[in-house]
Amino acid sequence: MKRMSIIFVLALAMVVVGGDQKKYGKEITLKETTSLKTIMDNPESWLGKKVLVQGTVTDVCKKRGCWMKLADDKEGLSLLVKVRDGEIVFPLEARGKKAVVEGALEKITLTMEETIERHKDQCQLNGEKFEAKKVTRPDVVYRLRALGAVIQ
Template sequence: MIATIGLPSAAAEQFGKPVDNTNRLKISTIMAAPDNYLDQPITIEGTVVGVCAKRGCWMTIASDKRFENLQIKVNDGDMVFPMTAKGSKAIATGKLNKIQLNLDRTKALLAHRAQQAGNEFDENTVTEPMAIYQLVPTGVEILE
């Protein structure tokens, strides 16, 4: 019999700098007023529900609120997130980035999302541009 007391039960895969575990925020808290978090480092955690299949340059993290998520995005090659991360818990520290879309880009994005979900989309129902938010991480930890 081999003693394993004191050994961690799950290995973590580290990307970039270590995450800041001192002040984790719920994704739902951030998304309720995202502009309040643009100029400060934040740490989130959640389940990985999507990973870029081409270059591993983004992951989508599920929120604690149903049907809500936040995308983590890096420049190609800065960090390469593995497809095997899907379904794992992730913790990420970084800065929230706001991308303001014009009306045409908003319609195109919403049409794309509807198509992926298999839903019909009427672009005439969209009358105002929207903003999307992404976390640009300095560090990410994926727990297995």
Template sequence: MRKIILVSMALCSLLAVAAQADKAETVYGQGVSGSDTVLVSTLLANPDAYVGKTIRVKGTAVGVCEHRGCWVNLASDVEGETVRVKVKDGVIVFPPEMLGDTVLAEGVWTANELDLETTKKVCEMEAKKDGKDFDAASVTTCMTLYQLSGTGAVVAKK
């Protein structure tokens, strides 16, 4: 009887450790060091105010680069909004398994001004992805793409 109790206690301990391991956070790159987190909705409401600044954002991973793991899209606190965290290829690799996990990412907020030709290509790709028709003549102004040039992230399993 005593052996059964000891074996049961050991098994419970192993299961508890395994459960903790599943909930552990994974650090990518330099991790995060700042203390203030900017809401994605705040960032997108006035993106130019943050350009060139090191910031932290938090959100659920809703998209991950399937080819090299070089970016992750984070859902906003406002439905339908997302922000992209782009990292250097091969330096940090985000795995597809992180979809649905909570991500706290840090980096420099950047603005990339696109020319009209590139803007049309981006709009065409978005329309194709959404299954919509695209008319290049309807695109008459250039767009700016904003993203976080990530230096690190901490991912917590869902």
């Protein structure tokens, strides 16, 4: 019984001390942040460039922690921050916290099927009727490929 108790306490300790890390991925190297508005005003000029952005984490990938959405508190803009699966795992507890993320902006052109699915989801969220004929060209999405992040 005593031996089993030791094993149980050790296992419990593992769960308790498994707290969240605050730093994710590589060390942040840039000193100055760039606002989301500056980037989103002219995203093409920022493609592939390393930037440091900050904002509030509004959502996180619930299953794999492989993306999070960062919102600008002033402008209400948001940017998708993506990582390779398993390279960095963002915890769901990050929602509502401030974060700084270093990474490179990338451009993703969705296929027509993906665009239609995206518009369907948006219409569903907004309670609007989806009309396929309104989708005439594939969507272009800008997102940040994260290298490192600090969540406060």
